[in-house]
Amino acid sequence: METAFLYSDEFAKFDYGKTHPLKTFRLKLTYELINAYGLLSLPGTRCVEAKMAEEEDILSFHDKDYIEILRASGRGIAPPGASYFGLGPGDNPVFKGLLDWSKLVTGASLQAAGMVDSGQAAIAFNISGGLHHAMAERASGFCYVNDPVIAIMSLLKKGRRVAYVDIDAHHGDGVQEAFYGTDRVLTLSMHETGKMLFPGTGFENETGEGEGKGYSVNVPMPPYSDDELFVYAFTEVVPPLIRKFSPDVVVSQLGVDSFRSDPLTHLNYTNNGYCEVIKKIKELSPKWVALGGGGYDIANVAKAWTLAWAIMNDRKIPDAIPEDFLSSHPREGFESKRLRDDLYREESRGKEMRREEVKRVIDYIREEVFPLVGDKPKNAVNVGHTERKTL
């Protein structure tokens, strides 16, 4: 099987600022750990240099005025009116090369989608992508340009049916909003409940509208949920819906800010549960565009995405992190010297309350959403369905 890993040394040159939790260095760290395991020189595996997207691609989702503000912000100084577009001190800082960063991330996601769609690769992984909060005219949650939406739109233009699976700790609100009224994209987001966490949306009753009714699926998880609840909820909801929908391509956002040690969220997953879910996504995906996402404990990020990439390539890799890597990264949080986290399973009264809440959400989705998702599009003559006229 052919796989492609999208990467550029340029990723880590962009800087959100010293105190900002999103460190682009985590991408370089991940690349180096994957490389230390020899996972970029396997037969059938390619490392592909990421290239910037064209502005026309970005305009397929974002407003022109907003792009102009991003361009004007590229010198690292906020232009007048920037705050109206969500830019400024805080979550979405203005920094040098802001538009170039967004173009590079988006370009890599488009390359991943293109390679998978054309059959050059069965799986393509863009660890810089998955910036799922960006809205058409507004930056949000560290995201300026919504690369998942733009990658999905490039597949829709070719008539593909796309399922989007988002396991970041935060709700994939920008992607949901983009496709809320269509049945051509099934969006599934599993995240910490919006009662506790940004962006405050993603409740089970957000199920789409009009022709899209039933095609937006949300599994809000209680804070402190562990691997067992994560894998349980995923297994009950995602595989049955994907099988019913029968996509041509799965696009996934594989954020790792849901882990116990992540400083920004309250979920208690480990990379053990994460790997179980990654394996399930792999089984469900006829073709797979894998994107990165959140993750603010940078050692976690590197370990989890290395494990994910090994699964994508059907490789079992040793738990002991290669010595060369450890000696060149003495201060980045690899003290355990192991790739896999300790198992963690909560046993308490709180756990039972959380289990009940997860069951309630699953029952709601079974009743309200499952009957609405079919395996054939209702509007088969939509513009863009050029290659699937028979549906």
Ligand SMILES: [Zn+2]
């Ligand atoms: Zn997140």
